[in-house]
Amino acid sequence: MQVSDKGDARQRLIDAALRTFGEHGFGGASTRAIARQAGANIAAIPYYFGSKEGLYRAVATHIADRITGRIGPVFAAASDRAGALSPDEAREALMRIADHFIAMMVGADEGALWARIIVREQFDPTEAFDILYERVMGPYYAALGDLLAVIFREPAESDRVKLRVFALIGQALIFRIAGAAIDRRMGWDGYTPERLDQVRAVVREHLAAVIGEGSAP
Amino acid sequence: MQVSDKGDARQRLIDAALRTFGEHGFGGASTRAIARQAGANIAAIPYYFGSKEGLYRAVATHIADRITGRIGPVFAAASDRAGALSPDEAREALMRIADHFIAMMVGADEGALWARIIVREQFDPTEAFDILYERVMGPYYAALGDLLAVIFREPAESDRVKLRVFALIGQALIFRIAGAAIDRRMGWDGYTPERLDQVRAVVREHLAAVIGEGSAP
């Protein structure tokens, strides 16, 4: 990501900003708090990023980089030859993607931070939304649609297939978005590997019910 | 929406605060903007609500009231006698609730405002989360769990049933939470009655796949 090593205050600022923007939102996060957490000077923010908004955009780019690094390969393997897959192969690919998606967005601590920024951008899109949509959401929606199209034998660009993709993503993403409600309802205090297994099992089961069987692990 | 325009600055402030807190978050919303939008004086906020935070809590209570008014009756009808329902009756009740839930959270303009506050409270719970969980989320999760328990013949308080409830809610809620991504992917600019029908059809179809058939409209 960063090439120069003299400017690692820059990277520390992005990490601190990811946490702080995620926790308090853009308006609620102060550059003073971000700089303090990064062990950097307040003036370093206008210096490196031009403005608080520039820092926010840098955070979005960082998130896109990390997500691409984590699940980009899994998608690439499936979508490069989506048209040539059999329905059962497509089912298997979907299950594999679901597992990786849950591990990343729900299981990984990083995912909690990413989800907060991404959800905030859904409600009030800024330039950061463009970055995130172009680099990760859009391509992955398309890849998932290609797989569903094979399974349901419908056009990948049909509204029905596109909407199914969102519904399927929603049943997994809720476990990150509704964290506080889930903790209270389940008596949990965040995810453990065992709890994540329970979530994964339920999501897989619902996914299998929708796309049909023939998709055992 | 307005009952009286004299002396009801309090209600106008709540309405304006719902919009403004929803759009910009607690930190990003200024009492100046809220007061201006309400046609009230800034000093009316400390006067009526004690503080900006008091106004925020009043907004949460307002949301709970409105949600309870809209779908409370639908839940009450089903959950009063959930134990006595047949699986097919429980399926039917679930479908009916899903329709109302989508109409409220996805279809209604108000729902967009409520969702923003609720999601923000998930990420950073305050007293407002307690209000919303106790008054609406908790009871409705329990009612949905009772229905699923009948259908799957599993204990309503089992982790599996509780998690299934979240997954099923997630596939509907995503259509409100991921609004910007959906608009971009579908080429939409918000929901129309026709688009809402498409969403409802997909959610019903996935729901039917999970809970089993016997639940035609």
Add this chain to the structure above:
DNA sequence: GTCTATAGTCGGATAGAC
């Protein structure tokens, strides 16, 4: 109950030394 005026605080950005 509603207003104006203002106190007191904190925010982002800049200038300029080193």
Add this chain to the structure above:
DNA sequence: GTCTATCCGACTATAGAC
């Protein structure tokens, strides 16, 4: 590149007139 010092605007809350 990193720092201190500072400007200036915006914020919440209060005091007190009417």
